[in-house]
Amino acid sequence: MAAVKLGVIGGSGVYDIEGLEEASWVTVSTPWGDPSDQVLTGRLGGTPLAFLPRHGRGHVHSPSDLPYRANIDALKQLGVTHVLSVSACGSFREEMAPGDFVLVDQFIDRTIRGGKSFFTAGCVAHVSLAHPICAELAALAARAARGTGVRVHEGGTYLAMEGPQFSSLAESHMYRDHWGADVIGMTNMPEAKLAREAELHYASLAMVTDYDSWHPDHGEVDVTAIRKVLAANGANARATVAALAGLLEAGAGCSTGCAEALDYAILTAPEKRDPALVAKLATVAGRVLG
Template structure:
């Protein structure tokens, strides 16, 4: 099976030197419009698809991103491996601004977003006990190390609704919960990628210490932007290394990410809503055809 690497990230991450056959491609989905057109191309012999999560010019806030449309659009483009690149605050002294964290767990505190493709009329339950693909996360870790950036393998990401940053009380509570980083965008993105049977890895770029840290005070957007700009080159280098590390052929995922729907759909075939089944043709067509 041909591998197609997807990258969900911010401005600048998709500007990868050497991307051949590059073009912005509009994709229509039954869930509405994605955040933007998708930049597709070929890098080191591997097909790539880059989707700006907030749209070019950062026009979508974390709560208004159409996460379902974004995942559906990438699935339509045959993405097999999706690497999320996003900014986070840190709850750990050792995870300092400028560091990368390869996330392996999430606590989802979002509440104003559509979190599943499967609603009334076709119900499914997938496991997100291990919400990222270990194989793809290992590759992302190796790619990050190759840039020379300080990178941490493993960490729990607290997904907050936003768009405001945490109060000091919230920040201290999340830290006490055992969370390592905090962000606003990886949920429900990771859950939807699992429902769409796409391998998913999260690369979190630390920009600040949130508000718990007594030596850093409140989060300042100017500081975050400065750290993000400094990290753009490292993020681009990480993405550029992925094709060489992953290769052009996608073998079956050893962790079953690409078979997550195998026994997940609960609604009896004769009870399924035909309109919803039609909308699910891209993300779940493999299991709904029968």
């Protein structure tokens, strides 16, 4: 098995990782543009780690403007094999309360942003997203999170909405009552899709900050209240990452086929492939494109 390197994409409230040995912020250039920020590299519990603040230090990027392709490409350039995505979310379930962590296992993508795939005209590919999360990585992340004392829910459907505005009351009820979503956020798509195309093991740790707008006793989303929950969630998220790094030292299996996602996905005949696009795909798809 290839050596494990953990990549962490930090969401709202998580802009750095403490305790890294040999820590260094490095600049990574990608053919898809610049990533959200420099990447913090080092070792944590003996495991190589690369941390990327999704919104940039100081929270300068909106969910709709994030360079999703550049972020995934940058992590893979650095040798990352496993990605833990950390993000804030709203909850559609009473039992998934603010302060809880949810290891989601499904997505509904309602985003309309561009850049949802590395593969465009000139090199077409279709990867499977029936099971978009690496089950083994998610299980290890749940185990790590429980060690912090936070309440953890394993499994749940994440509704990815187009931001930066929060959902309307009608939308909130639709997502909860008719679509069966469990949590709502703005950033896990197209991130999860791109991670699968890049053959990375991907898991999503959604940190509940609020009840969206459906809950009769909580009203509309309040950013001030969210900030208070984020402060506590951020500390628990960093502790989870530290514990996960230790659990990954021995390696992790995969029943989802994450690292072989492109084996039969590329449909464009070799002689019809756009050389310029193939060159851009060197990092994410070099294993199958040669």
